[in-house]
Amino acid sequence: MKIHIDKNLCTGCEICVNHCPDVFMMWGMYMKADFDVAHPEKYQKAVRETAGMCPKQAISID
Numbered sequence: 001m002k003i004h005i006d007k008n009l010c011t012g013c014e015i016c017v018n019h020c021p022d023v024f025m026m027w028g029m030y031m032k033a034d035f036d037v038a039h040p041e042k043y044q045k046a047v048r049e050t051a052g053m054c055p056k057q058a059i060s061i062d
């Protein structure tokens with residue numbers, strides 16, 4: 001499971017970081033726009049929920 005954050009759309013609201021910090025701290029702390037999710041079986045549901053919560057739809061999942 002790979003995540004891409006569109007830096008041009010993101011406003012830095014941190015909803016994603018607050019909702020699923022284990023995964024999205026890569027973005028919140030390191031501004032890493034492309035990263036793999038470790039243990040996708042554990043985080044799949046939370047990641048998809050989080051992507052749906054992004055007010056700018058800046059989160060893509062592969």
Ligand code: SF4
Nearest residue numbers: 010011013014016054
């Ligand atoms: S929820 Fe969306 S807009 Fe907010 S910080 Fe995360 S990626 Fe950026």
